[in-house]
Amino acid sequence: MPDLNIRDMPTRELFAEYQERYKNINADTALAYLDFEKTSSRAAQMVDRFLESESLTETRFICLMLLYRQVSEPMKPSELAHGAGVKRGTITGVIDGLARSGWVDKVKDEHDGRSVKVSINHAGVTKLERILPRIYQLDNDIMAGISSQDFEAFSKILALINKNLDNME
Structure with missing residues (x-):
């Protein structure tokens, strides 16, 4: 569900109606999941707008960061594709775009x-x-007001969600 932007979120009452038809609905889970999706989509859109203002996409930014981490060691396109989580065919265009922008060099x-x-x-x-x-300031602004205890709990929840996703694959 990329860029989920539900303005009229379903209510607990609506899920109660649905439970009569779909016995496996858990209103708490469904509402929390939708809220999580909406929030993460809004944050991603904000970061994407900033990157776009800098003539970057998320993938181009990730590739630059991967190369920046090991500035003295050039990377194979397949390594960049793996690190950025994209297909080999996609990475060719990304690398070409970065080279056209003058930010990377391709060497034999x-x-x-x-x-x-x-x-x-x-x-x-x-x-x-x-x-x-x-x-990093954008990250700070998005996460402002969250206590260190809440960050710890949030990290544990995200780890559990990732574990569940791993088990589903």
């Missing part, structure tokens, strides 16, 4: 002349170092 693989590796260049590093403080 010294061990396999048919292959290339990708590295972040000075312009890419400068770009990231300029926007990272704003990204």
Whole structure:
């Protein structure tokens, strides 16, 4: 459900009506899940708008970050695809776009002349170092007002949700 933007959220009463037809409905679970989806979609949209204002997409940003982490070691496109969670066919276009923007360099693989590796260049590093403080401030603003105990509980809940998702795959 990408970009869930329900303005008229279902009510507990509506779920009570549905329970008469669908016995496995748990109103608390359904309402919490919808709220979680709506909140995460709103946060992702906010980050996407910021990245777009910087001529980036989430995938392009992730690739720059992966390259930035190991600035002295170029990466194979397959490594970038794996790290960014995208298909090999997708990563080619992402790399080409980053290269056109002047943020990465493609170099022949010294061990396999048919292959290339990708590295972040000075312009890419400068770009990231300029926007990272704003990204981290955006993270802080989104999460403002949450206590350290609530963060701990939230992290445990997210870990449990991820475990459940792993078990479903």
